[in-house]
Amino acid sequence: MLQSAPSGGSQLTTLSGGSGETYSLASTLANNGANTTNVLKTGDGKWTVTGTNNYTGTTTISGGTLDVGNAATLSQTSAVAVNSGGTLLLSGAGGTNSKLSTTEPVTLSGGKIDLSAMTSSLDQHVGALTLSNSSVIDFGTLAGGNTFRFADSSGATWATGQSLNVWNWTGRFRPSLLRLDHPRPD
Secondary structure, eight states: OEEOOOBTTEEEEEEEOOTTOEEEEOSOOOOBTTBEEEEEEESSSEEEEOSBOOOOSEEEEOSEEEEEOTTOBBTTOSEEEEETTEEEEEEEOOEESOSBOSSSOEEEEBOEEEEEEESSOEEEEESOEEEEEOEEEEOOOOTTOOEEEEOOOTTSOBOTTOOEEEESOOSOOOGGGOOOSSOOOO
């Protein structure tokens, strides 16, 4: 783990690792005094965070996997961005709104949100979803199923020609819950 010096009221904690490398962070990530902490996950490796992390900056995943493991939460972070080559893995015990902030935005820029490692059903609500590149949400194959909800995203950017790929989803389509700014092809 690398930490930059605080600058202008914020600091950056970078979690990085090479392909095939796996790390676990048992410490709680928190703001450093008056400085807001932002977390950046880079490199091809996997970092698993545990515990109730209470930093209020942005979480950005630009490479590899950030695993919000059993009993872990990122519920205080101001926003989550998952870029191309990055995966936000939600794993372990589920519950209702137990992993992420229920009000803060999520940006998918070619990344993946993966619920396939949940051991019991998760029903997670987040803020607005911005889609700026083709991205994936994988619901996994848990018998009890998982739910991932996002707030009214009509004011968020969903760029023309971009797609949200949904894997392992079953059930009925509820178009009243999905609003697109671009006309659907016939």
